[in-house]
Amino acid sequence: MRHHQKKVVVIGGGTAGVIAAIAAARQGCSVCVIEQNGYLGGVAGFGIPFLAFKDGHGRRVVGGIAEELIEKMKAIDASPGHVGGAYWNGPGSRQQFHLTPYDPEGYKVVILQMAQQAEVSLQLHAFFHGVEKDTSGRVTAVWVTNKDGLVKIDGDVFIDATGDADVVRRAGFPCRAAKEGQRLQNVSGIFVLGGVSAERALDAMKAGDHLEGWDDWHTRIVHGDLVEGQKGINHFAGIMKPWQDARSLAFTAVSWRQNVYSLNISRTTGIDGSRQDDLVRAEISERNNMYEIYQAIKRHVPGFENSFLMTTSPMVGIRESVNIAGLYTMTAQDVLEAREHDDNIARGCYPIDIHDPKGGHTQFMFIRDGGSYGIPFRSLVPAQSVNLLVAGRCLSATHEAHGSTRIMATAMAVGEAAGTAAASESADVPSVDIKALQKQLRQQGAILNPDEVIA
Numbered sequence: 001m002r003h004h005q006k007k008v009v010v011i012g013g014g015t016a017g018v019i020a021a022i023a024a025a026r027q028g029c030s031v032c033v034i035e036q037n038g039y040l041g042g043v044a045g046f047g048i049p050f051l052a053f054k055d056g057h058g059r060r061v062v063g064g065i066a067e068e069l070i071e072k073m074k075a076i077d078a079s080p081g082h083v084g085g086a087y088w089n090g091p092g093s094r095q096q097f098h099l100t101p102y103d104p105e106g107y108k109v110v111i112l113q114m115a116q117q118a119e120v121s122l123q124l125h126a127f128f129h130g131v132e133k134d135t136s137g138r139v140t141a142v143w144v145t146n147k148d149g150l151v152k153i154d155g156d157v158f159i160d161a162t163g164d165a166d167v168v169r170r171a172g173f174p175c176r177a178a179k180e181g182q183r184l185q186n187v188s189g190i191f192v193l194g195g196v197s198a199e200r201a202l203d204a205m206k207a208g209d210h211l212e213g214w215d216d217w218h219t220r221i222v223h224g225d226l227v228e229g230q231k232g233i234n235h236f237a238g239i240m241k242p243w244q245d246a247r248s249l250a251f252t253a254v255s256w257r258q259n260v261y262s263l264n265i266s267r268t269t270g271i272d273g274s275r276q277d278d279l280v281r282a283e284i285s286e287r288n289n290m291y292e293i294y295q296a297i298k299r300h301v302p303g304f305e306n307s308f309l310m311t312t313s314p315m316v317g318i319r320e321s322v323n324i325a326g327l328y329t330m331t332a333q334d335v336l337e338a339r340e341h342d343d344n345i346a347r348g349c350y351p352i353d354i355h356d357p358k359g360g361h362t363q364f365m366f367i368r369d370g371g372s373y374g375i376p377f378r379s380l381v382p383a384q385s386v387n388l389l390v391a392g393r394c395l396s397a398t399h400e401a402h403g404s405t406r407i408m409a410t411a412m413a414v415g416e417a418a419g420t421a422a423a424s425e426s427a428d429v430p431s432v433d434i435k436a437l438q439k440q441l442r443q444q445g446a447i448l449n450p451d452e453v454i455a
Contacts, residue, residue: 008422009155014042016392016415017161023419025118032121046190046313047262049099049254052409055349056095056370060454064446066412078106083224089217095370101256131171138386157422164274165322165394173382174325185319186267189286193307196261198233201303210301213238242296273318282316326396328378335404343434344374344448346413352403391418
């Protein structure tokens with residue numbers, strides 16, 4: 001690909017959007033990122049781990065900028081890297097389970113430095129307001145609200161990395177939008193506790209004392225490296241009963257530093273994150289839920305008696321809201337049958353993971369033979385659009401397929417593809433030279449096809 005000074009505007013500087021911006025800037029584009037928070041990285045700044053770097057056989061299926069990010073975090077003792085050793089015992093298969101824990105504060109610094117080194121222009125504390133497009137369907141500018149007021153930002157190519165397809169919707173392109181009564185995965189706040197004894201908690205799980213699931217596949221206990229040369233329990237999961245009654249909550253606990261655990265346990269149902277009223281209700285609900293659950297855990301759950309609350313996520317995590325109607329819509333069969341596409345631009349490998357829209361326990365469906373699947377470029381292109389791409393969880397997928405494609409390592413791989421495509425020689429996104437795009441992605445270390453995965 002020939003480098004040009006295209007102007008690329010990325011709306012949303014979250015987990016996928018910041019990677020897209022770095023990719024486009026490294027290809028010589030002038031790149032502006034519009035981000036509503038004061039930091040880059042979105043949900044990746046919450047303290048939850050990266051999942052789906054490795055498939056059910058321990059083979060790495062995500063490379064490129066995402067893997068570079070992990071290496072940079074390892075270099076400053078902000079991540080131990082990829083750890084494994086546990087297994088999913090899924091229906092008809094026994095597959096390896098891997099995760100990549102990291103210090104969210106180290107992540108925020110590293111990803112900011114990577115964006116600065118790529119000379120990405122940042123519009124932080126800036127809210128996407130609206131779109132201008134011409135009669136051909138080409139987006140010509142976006143409007144942003146920031147401390148200076150209403151600002152117009154024009155560009156050649158636009159990447160919607162809002163998670164909720166805000167730009168695509170405002171531009172009038174079709175989406176699989178949430179409708180009344182539609183199943184939407186529940187939402188969660190994440191909190192980090194210090195002073196946790198995972199060893200005591202696991203003894204309690206064996207005894208069924210406020211923790212259950214010792215003999216179940218979802219326990220997924222990972223013993224491995226922590227940061228600063230420490231070793232410990234990186235991950236354990238199951239069912240917790242924080243109160244002195246029968247109420248139970250599915251949870252995961254993840255550690256990158258001794259005695260520090262990030263808990264994904266709280267949830268609110270019936271939320272459409274693309275709607276203002278729902279989003280406000282979710283923030284209020286989860287803020288209260290997180291503190292109530294923390295207090296109950298500290299009182300009643302062995303291993304957490306001496307715990308203390310370190311941080312809570314700055315906003316609620318939305319698993320599902322709106323997906324675009326793209327040139328190709330990924331289905332459950334694409335994921336579960338490990339299908340490939342001629343226009344693969346990234347790979348996914350996480351099971352379909354659906355947090356029950358009604359508030360029950362999480363449901364998993366496993367990929368055939370513990371493998372991985374291709375993500376086609378067409379799923380990043382909104383139908384009827386000319387110069388607009390998406391990155392992250394709002395790509396074109398059904399409810400079931402979205403349960404896998406939304407995972408963060410996958411979203412970062414998709415972000416790199418979107419940013420690289422935006423920098424291509426083509427004036428229009430639907431006519432991007434796929435072979436040239438794939439060649440460029442491979443040169444950047446991306447993994448596109450099954451024979452490229454790294455054992």
